[in-house]
Amino acid sequence: MNEELLALGQFHFLRPWWLLLLIVVAWLPWAVRQQGDVRRRWRGTIAPHLLDALVVGGRTHRAVRPVHLVTLFLALASIALAGPTWERERPPFLADKAPLAIAIDLTPTMNAIDVTPTRLERAKLKVKALLSHRDGGRTALYAYAGSTHLVLPLTDDAALLQTFVDALETRIMPVPGKNTVQAVRMIDAAMAREPIPGTILLLTDGLEPGAADALRRRDQRTQVVALAIGTQAGGPLKDGGGVAPGLDAAAWHDANVPGTTVTPDSDDDVAWVQRHIQSHVEQASATDTLRWHDAGWPLTIPIALLALLWFRKGWSIRWIAGLVLAIAVAAPQRELLAQSTNPVRPWRFVDLWLTHDQQGRRAFEQGDFARAATLFDDPMWRGVAYYRAGSFAEAAHAFESITTPEAQFNLGNARAQQQKYREAAARYQFALQQRPGWQPAQRNLARMEALLKQQQQKQQGEEEPPDLKPDQVQIDPDKPPPPPADGDKMQQGLVKQNADMWMRAMQTSPTELLARKFALQQAKP
Template structure:
């Protein structure tokens, strides 16, 4: 989370515990005052006798055991008060903002002062950003003299890669660099999203006359990735009142962009989120534990240390484990949460013992069938709702409908269950209707040995598709299938952009 936002949202969940802090301060002051009395009495003795009667350091010790105890109690009060500045992540809501990447595709971007070229380096940075934001919703816009949506909002970065590779100046229908049109198109895409998002403008220059008009909409973050060599300035980019990040040789620029574009989204999740606040009081335990180590020093043990010893002896002994040092300090669920926050969902699913969190991790990792199985074992409305979502993402619409029906049986007022049930039924009806219209009862050889479609409702004709004997019954790989396509993405984008430009100019009907 952004540091300024964390500071703004900082508060205590149980602030009444803070009332003990003045009492701790008073007790500490009285104890220090009491401990100084013997030293004050020695000060009344003659200097030569004082020196003879004093063993060791004649000065009063600056730090005493009561200081450590007072600080330890203060840390305990702060921890009990529940400091927090963020909410518990909602596994059903993406923690990364949806963004639209607007890439400048002009001849100037083919300059090779950034090897291999500004355009190719920009594509590399976009790929790095997609990898960093794995699973987040991203759209791609290309612009030159006109702006065009290349890929709509998608969570699958693999969909963007081939179209990104096909972008080149010769596919753009008109010359120029209309950044304002690209930003306007990006804002129209973001406006369709239910949550705030961000826009990233990837360019090597900006028209100075447009610089004052380059502003983000309310609730939308806007940033520029400058594709210029270090030390090279552009008047237009220098004049804009938005963050401009220079392309770096490492991924520091990409990480800075991700933080910048996430600012508005994180603020919206924090301010209007329904999730409980994340209690960070446990963080106070670490400095308290380090401070407690001072009690092992000679002369620092307090009188009530025997109580700590008794509590240690009477405490139940946990089951011995030797999995690693991490197990000494974190439970499996805590380790799973750390892996989940790192977006290592596969490892998180292996670590979590809590079935709900394990199911969420499996679903974020794309293991929808396994996630649905885990959710099915928990008999709560939350679990059946999550099971329905996993089935829908796995395109098992019938199972999803059953799961949503179970949710409504367990809780008729469960938020979103009725709406999702209706939507799942509409999707299933559409799939069945499309299948019914396409069924002819004829066999078609398309490279599969045998394909059987689900037809529980007995709609349409039962069809079996058998492989062509000439093909040997072998399925084509993805690369083999792509090699059979004559038209590459660059040719496709050139034709599509030309049609869109003609429609915008009114030369052909929409």
């Protein structure tokens, strides 16, 4: 009942000026009836007692006449064109595009067997179920205990994510203890660069003392939710090394973090996480940026059915099509101009036959890129036209409104043409995050990094490196090559040793690779 009252309070028309057509709807039946009244036209010329005898068929009327259907047609058209609405239109696939960072607790207590088979193994199963529900959504994977480590950055490769999830074990963490606050801060800093508000999912068996206060004071742009694994009674560890404490549900409430417990026999907990991801994105999106849902489109079905009757003999009204066309041409298309990011331009006769994008495409194919940029409504095409015309600043402004990897790649090209190499490199990196392994973006990123390095060397006044290859190397065929020096032998030994290490590393399991990676990350100052 409250939702119905709220919808009624938000009811309005997107284009209310079309309701003026209802004046014509009210006037039309009266005008047609007056025009067809033969008695009224001859009343002042012929005597009334003679007029009744002279008028033939004037007293018979059909219940439904063409004017009645035209009136209904215009009334429905007026309401449909006015755009009735009462709710906001949510962007499609918004929840699927929202980034998700999964942080798995790898403290020893996750080996408790109060949840079968263990708390950690149950967490892995829930991640698998969640990835199947994500349907290609970008997901990152972190592991934390006393330290926090990135396992995989944001990716839509569910198989790769599941491979590394299965490789996680508590023994690979280099620092003992539990530091949830550090994990949330590290992930929050990475998620802050995303254009869409994301969510951090903590798969853990509890909070450490003092973490609730720090989590309660954090920035709320990135949502934190918890999927608690364990029982209130706790349980023994798998290796028999002790007993894990039970869950403390009040800790999550004190930290202002929504949480739920794992449901072993169903995926209700996974559905709960998905609902929180979607609701957070919808709440974080500014209300004024969401379009109102135009509910006038369903009225086109009865309008089309009424239009079919125009082809019946005796029901055709020849002037109605011209009237509707004249109103449609003369009416200001304010809603379309409001949705367009292109500057408002005056109406032209060609607008009756071609859309702005079609006109821009014709100019683009003719090589008139500057004119095409002023015609396009689509920001992607407008940016490409500006780029072809050499207006790189305008092209970058057009590409900035789009977050697709293609648009970010083109934005990087525009910034590179402006010699803003650092910003261009950042755009190529963002495109590679969305489409890993994209060769054009990788090549351009390498060029930007080389140019940035040249700029840095130029600023520092460094000379040309001495290890550049000479233009030509000549070797005397009659003279044997000199034996390698002791330094060269040592270098060759190091190269062979590193190669052997990499070959041995390739034969290790993903768990061992992660253990070495985390140890190296922790050893860095």
